[in-house]
Amino acid sequence: MLDILRKRRSIRKYRELEIDRETIELLKEAALRAPTSRGIKP
Numbered sequence: 001m002l003d004i005l006r007k008r009r010s011i012r013k014y015r016e017l018e019i020d021r022e023t024i025e026l027l028k029e030a031a032l033r034a035p036t037s038r039g040i041k042p
Contacts, residue, residue, distance in 0.1 A: 001026065001030070
């Protein structure tokens with residue numbers, strides 16, 4: 001998962017794909033654990 005985030009790029013064309021609930025929850029958790037400016041916690 002982290003490898004995917006490290007290789008991210010800007011996407012101009014989007015596809016209609018369903019994302020399973022587990023992937024969404026994993027991404028939410030990763031976002032909550034990401035560093036923030038000034039160390040502010042969400």
